[in-house]
Amino acid sequence: MDCIFCKILDGSIPSKKVYEDDMMLAFYDIQPAAPVHVVMIPKAHIASANELNEENAKYVAHIFSKAGEIAKSVGIENGYRIVNNCGSDAGQTVFHIHFHLMGGKTLGKMA
Secondary structure, eight states: OOOHHHHHHTTSSOOOEEEEOSSEEEEEOSSOSSSEEEEEEESSOOOSGGGOOTTTHHHHHHHHHHHHHHHHHTTOTTOEEEEOOOSGGGTOOSSSOOEEEEESSOOOOOO
8 A cells, every 4th residue: 555644654654753542643744734733643544534434433533532632742732723634625635534633823714
């Protein structure tokens, strides 16, 4: 598989880890869109939100259950945004479901 996030998970591409457990990994984005920008990914390869089902949705639930803890650990517990792009028209460039946790400044309105 030629998935950059799967390569980060297997250690063949390095990342600056923020949090890791048996279901997910969170690491700093290499092209941050905010002063603090963390990418949260499941350890199961799920291409996008369109592929979520009853069996694999537990990964997304787990990521969201840990988001507040991760935000606190990187100093943005007073306000942050979580973004998921689904499909190329929405700007998804890596087809392994992921969530951008962003903060560190006052964020403007969404489009």
